[in-house]
Amino acid sequence: MSGAHLVAVDWGTSSLRGALLDADGRVLAEQSHPRGILTVPPGGFPEVFESLFGEWMAPPGTRCLISGMAGSKQGWVEAPYCACPAGVAEVSARIRSIEPARIAIVPGLSDMHDGVPDVMRGEEVQIFGAMALTGLQDGLFVLPGTHNKWARVAQGRVSGFRTFMTGEFYALLSQHSILSRTIDATAPLDEAAFLEGVTQADNGQGLLHNAFGARTLSLFDRMRASELASYLSGVLIGEELRTQSVHAAGELVLIGTPALTQRYSLALRAAGIQARTLGAEATWAGLHALHTIDEAETP
Amino acid sequence: MSGAHLVAVDWGTSSLRGALLDADGRVLAEQSHPRGILTVPPGGFPEVFESLFGEWMAPPGTRCLISGMAGSKQGWVEAPYCACPAGVAEVSARIRSIEPARIAIVPGLSDMHDGVPDVMRGEEVQIFGAMALTGLQDGLFVLPGTHNKWARVAQGRVSGFRTFMTGEFYALLSQHSILSRTIDATAPLDEAAFLEGVTQADNGQGLLHNAFGARTLSLFDRMRASELASYLSGVLIGEELRTQSVHAAGELVLIGTPALTQRYSLALRAAGIQARTLGAEATWAGLHALHTIDEAETP
Numbered sequence: 001m002s003g004a005h006l007v008a009v010d011w012g013t014s015s016l017r018g019a020l021l022d023a024d025g026r027v028l029a030e031q032s033h034p035r036g037i038l039t040v041p042p043g044g045f046p047e048v049f050e051s052l053f054g055e056w057m058a059p060p061g062t063r064c065l066i067s068g069m070a071g072s073k074q075g076w077v078e079a080p081y082c083a084c085p086a087g088v089a090e091v092s093a094r095i096r097s098i099e100p101a102r103i104a105i106v107p108g109l110s111d112m113h114d115g116v117p118d119v120m121r122g123e124e125v126q127i128f129g130a131m132a133l134t135g136l137q138d139g140l141f142v143l144p145g146t147h148n149k150w151a152r153v154a155q156g157r158v159s160g161f162r163t164f165m166t167g168e169f170y171a172l173l174s175q176h177s178i179l180s181r182t183i184d185a186t187a188p189l190d191e192a193a194f195l196e197g198v199t200q201a202d203n204g205q206g207l208l209h210n211a212f213g214a215r216t217l218s219l220f221d222r223m224r225a226s227e228l229a230s231y232l233s234g235v236l237i238g239e240e241l242r243t244q245s246v247h248a249a250g251e252l253v254l255i256g257t258p259a260l261t262q263r264y265s266l267a268l269r270a271a272g273i274q275a276r277t278l279g280a281e282a283t284w285a286g287l288h289a290l291h292t293i294d295e296a297e298t299p
Numbered sequence: 300m301s302g303a304h305l306v307a308v309d310w311g312t313s314s315l316r317g318a319l320l321d322a323d324g325r326v327l328a329e330q331s332h333p334r335g336i337l338t339v340p341p342g343g344f345p346e347v348f349e350s351l352f353g354e355w356m357a358p359p360g361t362r363c364l365i366s367g368m369a370g371s372k373q374g375w376v377e378a379p380y381c382a383c384p385a386g387v388a389e390v391s392a393r394i395r396s397i398e399p400a401r402i403a404i405v406p407g408l409s410d411m412h413d414g415v416p417d418v419m420r421g422e423e424v425q426i427f428g429a430m431a432l433t434g435l436q437d438g439l440f441v442l443p444g445t446h447n448k449w450a451r452v453a454q455g456r457v458s459g460f461r462t463f464m465t466g467e468f469y470a471l472l473s474q475h476s477i478l479s480r481t482i483d484a485t486a487p488l489d490e491a492a493f494l495e496g497v498t499q500a501d502n503g504q505g506l507l508h509n510a511f512g513a514r515t516l517s518l519f520d521r522m523r524a525s526e527l528a529s530y531l532s533g534v535l536i537g538e539e540l541r542t543q544s545v546h547a548a549g550e551l552v553l554i555g556t557p558a559l560t561q562r563y564s565l566a567l568r569a570a571g572i573q574a575r576t577l578g579a580e581a582t583w584a585g586l587h588a589l590h591t592i593d594e595a596e597t598p
Contacts, residue, residue, distance in 0.1 A: 217416065
């Protein structure tokens with residue numbers, strides 16, 4: 001069995017990525033599709049899965065492990081959240097099988113702060129993968145995205161985490177707010193304007209005030225439309241960094257697309273902090289790690 | 300001339316309010332229309348004005364003073380911002396006449412913080428009116444709205460101010476974000492949930508994190524849809540209060556609609572702070588004050 005392939009899938013809200021891994025976790029093939037769980041009709045998960053991954057699943061002994069929103073209430077099969085602190089062992093023990101399909105779904109993680117819950121689905125796999133790839137058992141793992149996660153890892157387990165709606169705020173402000181009238185959201189990153197936003201975020205006045213600067217800098221012709229998007233991005237990411245004690249973090253690992261991790265690296269470097277950066281490979285390494293421990297425990 | 304009436308108009312982005320005032324500033328009649336400057340076609344201001352206020356303007360000697368976005372670049376005639384510190388005298392000196400129409404437009408105020416400008420249009424008139432109505436020459440004047448203003452008044456002049464996009468953030472988050480899926484934005488104010496949000500805002504984690512609580516409290520059935528809107532409102536207003544030194548403010552005056560000033564009063568009271576509250580009357584008192592000083596200086 002351990003020589004068989006693993007179909008690793010990260011099934012998100014709006015899109016889906018899959019990789020075919022060999023027994024050592026090497027990526028043999030990859031695919032991605034705009035078939036997030038919101039595009040799947042009720043009861044339609046088996047059919048969508050078969051159409052995308054049927055060929056990869058054909059060889060006997062091949063198994064599939066799915067992380068992400070496919071395990072949510074609105075997904076294929078609900079895999080209830082695993083409470084922090086949690087590592088590969090705790091999460092692996094709560095993987096939910098879809099019988100007899102050789103498919104299993106990874107649960108997300110939950111945390112609690114002062115009576116307010118927090119959740120992630122899919123990022124825990126990326127963190128486990130990053131731990132496997134870097135060998136780190138302790139550190140701060142940051143996953144930029146629509147809903148960014150800041151997770152603290154201690155002795156090989158996620159001890160706690162917090163979500164930041166940074167990506168969604170950026171989309172809302174640049175597309176739907178008064179700022180959208182003057183911002184050119186398609187402009188490439190302007191590092192100087194971005195870092196000016198990061199600096200402003202630390203002025204003690206908060207995001208509700210600092211975001212308005214992207215309006216007035218334009219009104220007074222102090223910044224071009226092509227710079228405003230970067231400035232706003234800096235204000236948002238700076239606000240996020242402001243609230244987290246990055247200096248006391250120890251090792252800091254960024255996991256995400258290059259376009260996003262680049263911005264966090266820039267902002268962190270301006271604060272004198274170096275971070276390691278990982279991309280999609282973290283997901284595959286995480287699913288491989290969960291699969292391996294799961295296989296080892298299955299007679 | 301001083302016995303003549305004044306047509307006082309607050310011409311905003313999406314709506315417009317007008318009042319007919321006698322020589323002593325008493326309100327004889329009021330009207331409001333969904334005819335904000337965004338609804339006026341290019342060159343269409345004289346016609347819209349005549350259709351709404353022609354009758355009030357008919358008596359000889361009647362004058363009109365307009366505040367708000369009608370004085371912006373996109374408005375009727377641009378009345379350039381008056382820089383802080385500025386009081387009734389400074390603003391009055393920069394009122395822009397529309398000849399020969401007996402109509403004049405009040406400029407807004409500008410301020411500057413670390414190279415980032417800030418602006419208001421219309422709120423300065425409400426502040427002047429509140430000063431006239433309360434007799435206060437010093438204090439913190441807070442004007443909730445789409446773009447809230449916090450203005451410091453010293454010795455009868457606005458010494459400086461900051462804008463907070465609180466109202467717009469609330470609309471974006473409750474209507475366009477992931478939170479909109481579970482929030483019942485039409486529910487009446489739930490004071491307990493609102494104050495819980497205000498308390499959470501002070502946890503040092505910032506708005507990007509705390510807003511997500513309105514999602515997870517719902518996911519974990521810890522708050523009802525009818526409470527979530529109040530919670531989110533509390534998180535936003537609490538974030539605003541957090542950044543302002545309200546305890547050191549001296550007198551605090553809230554100016555706005557009852558629905559909004561009620562929330563700020565609640566949040567401030569929870570922090571042990573009493574505030575005076577004023578509504579639309581502040582606008583008319585402010586335009587009357589500017590008109591009176593303008594008349595006195597006109598031969």
